[in-house]
Amino acid sequence: MKNTGAHFILLLLTVFFSSCANKSDEYIDPRGTDYAGSESCIQCHQATYQMALKSAHYKATAPGTRENILGDFDSAKHIFIYDADTKLVMEKRNDSLYQVLYKNGKEVEAHRFDIIFGIKHAQTAAYWDSNYPYELPISYYKSINNWATSPGFSEKEASFSRKIGKECFACHSSNIGSRFITTNSDSINFLSMDVEDFMNEKTLVYGIDCERCHGPAKKHVNYHLKFPNVKTAYAMVLYDTLKRQQKLDACALCHSGNDKLKVKSRFEFRPGDNLLDYFRGVPKSNDTTNYDVHGNQFLLLSQSKCFTKSEAIDCMTCHNPHENAAKSMASYSKICMSCHSIVKHNSATTKSISDNLLKNNCIECHMPKQPSKSIKFQQSGHQTISNYSLRTHRIATYPIRTK
Numbered sequence: 474m475k476n477t478g479a480h481f482i483l484l485l486l487t488v489f490f491s492s493c494a495n496k497s498d499e500y501i502d503p504r505g506t507d508y509a510g511s512e513s514c515i516q517c518h519q520a521t522y523q524m525a526l527k528s529a530h531y532k533a534t535a536p537g538t539r540e541n542i543l544g545d546f547d548s549a550k551h552i553f554i555y556d557a558d559t560k561l562v563m564e565k566r567n568d569s570l571y572q573v574l575y576k577n578g579k580e581v582e583a584h585r586f587d588i589i590f591g592i593k594h595a596q597t598a599a600y601w602d603s604n605y606p607y608e609l610p611i612s613y614y615k616s617i618n619n620w621a622t623s624p625g626f627s628e629k630e631a632s633f634s635r636k637i638g639k640e641c642f643a644c645h646s647s648n649i650g651s652r653f654i655t656t657n658s659d660s661i662n663f664l665s666m667d668v669e670d671f672m673n674e675k676t677l678v679y680g681i682d683c684e685r686c687h688g689p690a691k692k693h694v695n696y697h698l699k700f701p702n703v704k705t706a707y708a709m710v711l712y713d714t715l716k717r718q719q720k721l722d723a724c725a726l727c728h729s730g731n732d733k734l735k736v737k738s739r740f741e742f743r744p745g746d747n748l749l750d751y752f753r754g755v756p757k758s759n760d761t762t763n764y765d766v767h768g769n770q771f772l773l774l775s776q777s778k779c780f781t782k783s784e785a786i787d788c789m790t791c792h793n794p795h796e797n798a799a800k801s802m803a804s805y806s807k808i809c810m811s812c813h814s815i816v817k818h819n820s821a822t823t824k825s826i827s828d829n830l831l832k833n834n835c836i837e838c839h840m841p842k843q844p845s846k847s848i849k850f851q852q853s854g855h856q857t858i859s860n861y862s863l864r865t866h867r868i869a870t871y872p873i874r875t876k
């Protein structure tokens with residue numbers, strides 16, 4: 474009996490993939506016909522579009538082409554040495570880029586940079602094999618301007634067998650088509666079945682695009698094309714009209730960690746939705762030591778007095794979601810001072826720090842960089858583990874660091 478089940482699933486998959494193959498040249502949006510695609514926004518929102526195109530959100534995933542990869546393929550830095558006999562080399566071969574493993578000078582395995590994740594601080598890559606993406610063992614880190622082990626990978630041996638789950642795409646892309654398959658179909662107990670997402674590479678919508686944050690916009694586009702004189706937005710959720718928690722939820726969807734039980738896929742989220750409908754138990758703990766500076770800006774911010782004692786603050790107070798967060802520390806400090814026009818630092822603080830620094834760099838002292846607990850990496854030939862540091866969003870008083 475169990476074989477019949479397996480065959481049935483195989484049959485379904487064959488039908489699914491052959492129906493895709495039939496129109497292989499025609500682009501199929503996995504999100505369906507309610508979506509217009511980001512390119513369509515340019516006609517009417519050119520400035521926003523041009524800005525968003527260069528943002529880290531837009532590049533949160535990208536195809537593995539030379540121009541999208543930050544790391545080096547040419548200089549002496551493109552080799553990771555595991556031991557005297559084993560090394561991994563970043564190589565250009567024709568139009569593609571590969572991580573190639575050599576043992577005693579002989580090539581053992583080569584895998585292509587198919588998808589790139591990340592742009593601001595680090596970049597990791599994955600290759601596709603039979604409808605699953607697998608993470609490459611070496612990643613690029615901006616802080617060292619070099620390659621080092623991907624988070625959680627060994628510095629002693631290369632592994633190419635870590636699957637990338639659909640969850641990575643749920644936070645780093647706009648969509649990907651997938652099918653659930655059960656890998657041990659003889660199991661009667663549904664809960665103990667191994668369920669895996671079988672992903673269709675061709676349906677990946679790279680990056681976090683306009684409609685990922687604004688919702689499906691086909692109706693909006695068609696209407697405004699038809700009635701160019703209408704100047705008020707049709708069929709579009711306006712962030713301005715949302716409550717504070719709804720605005721926060723639209724960011725917290727991907728910026729509040731990944732440790733909650735999922736009820737609905739992140740891909741289904743639309744602006745205005747309540748995150749509590751997507752996850753069971755959004756943690757509200759006061760345990761500040763548990764929230765990592767990586768990926769959890771919302772929960773850290775919500776522990777700040779600036780957040781609990783002011784109704785006004787949300788992510789957009791300091792960030793324009795269409796723009797890179799590359800403002801100077803002085804311009805962030807101006808935002809702090811819009812609420813803290815007079816700060817009474819005590820004499821110990823004012824004595825040790827120049828007035829200029831106190832005024833222009835609130836961030837350095839009140840949102841210091843801290844090492845992530847979940848992300849660490851190791852460089853080729855280094856015994857020590859390197860930290861991955863980000864600014865904490867828990868705005869508070871920290872001991873002053875002296876250089």
Ligand code: HEC
Nearest residue numbers: 509513514516517683687690694697698703704705706711
């Ligand atoms: C044919 C013209 C047209 C196209 C194409 C278009 N829009 Fe609009 N959009 C408008 C007009 C007109 C408004 C209302 C005036 C304004 O706010 O700029 C608007 C408003 C908006 C707003 C609300 C602005 C606010 O006040 O909060 C958002 C968000 C938006 N559009 C997103 C999109 C997205 C995303 C796309 C692409 C999928 C898109 N638009 C494509 C015409 C267009």
Ligand code: HEC
Nearest residue numbers: 529533591592593644645723724727788792794796797798
């Ligand atoms: C679909 C998931 C998702 C949503 C929704 C989302 N983000 Fe992000 N955000 C990311 C990812 C992934 C990155 C890392 C991008 C990279 O560096 O490749 C990121 C990076 C950022 C950065 C740092 C990069 C930079 O320099 O700009 C800021 C700031 C940010 N997001 C703010 C926001 C705000 C504000 C919102 C809500 C309006 C939001 N995000 C909504 C996933 C998301």
Ligand code: HEC
Nearest residue numbers: 590591592593594595596597640641644727730731767768
């Ligand atoms: C819950 C949402 C979420 C999930 C799931 C997730 N990420 Fe991220 N990731 C983020 C956010 C947000 C950032 C950027 C800000 C930060 O580091 O806090 C980020 C940053 C990164 C970066 C560094 C980008 C940069 O320059 O800041 C890489 C690389 C990355 N993620 C890869 C992955 C991979 C691979 C997976 C799956 C194994 C994954 N992420 C799963 C949300 C997520």
Ligand code: HEC
Nearest residue numbers: 511514518521522525526530681682683686712713789794
């Ligand atoms: C990371 C989420 C995110 C992405 C991606 C995103 N937006 Fe927005 N957008 C927002 C939020 C949040 C606001 C409200 C900003 C505010 O309240 O300050 C907004 C506001 C707008 C507005 C009205 C006000 C303004 O700033 O112009 C328009 C128009 C708009 N977005 C269009 C787009 C288009 C077009 C794209 C793609 C090129 C896009 N957005 C991508 C989150 C996003």
Ligand code: HEC
Nearest residue numbers: 778779782783785786790808809812835836839868869870
């Ligand atoms: C929207 C207004 C607002 C903004 C913006 C804001 N804060 Fe606050 N902040 C507050 C409020 C309100 C309090 C609580 C004051 C109190 O308890 O009397 C506070 C408290 C603080 C405290 C005391 C924290 C503690 O634990 O005792 C510090 C330090 C602080 N803010 C620094 C900053 C810095 C630095 C920035 C910019 C990165 C900033 N704030 C941005 C409103 C704001």
Ligand code: HEC
Nearest residue numbers: 724728770771774787788790791798799800805836863864
């Ligand atoms: C009071 C100002 C402030 C608020 C509010 C704020 N941020 Fe930030 N954020 C910053 C500063 C400052 C940085 C560091 C920018 C840099 O180093 O270039 C930053 C950086 C980031 C980064 C990149 C990580 C890094 O260290 O480079 C992400 C992601 C991010 N913010 C997301 C969010 C999200 C999501 C929210 C809302 C939950 C939020 N921020 C609210 C000030 C703020």
Ligand code: HEC
Nearest residue numbers: 806809810813816818819822826830831832834835838870
């Ligand atoms: C050199 C580090 C440093 C810089 C720069 C700095 N602060 Fe502080 N801040 C501290 C320290 C330490 C304390 C606690 C001792 C004290 O009050 O002086 C503090 C206390 C505070 C408090 C709480 C005071 C109270 O009465 O509760 C606020 C609010 C604050 N800072 C805001 C700011 C703002 C806004 C800026 C930028 C304009 C800024 N700080 C720049 C180190 C700094």
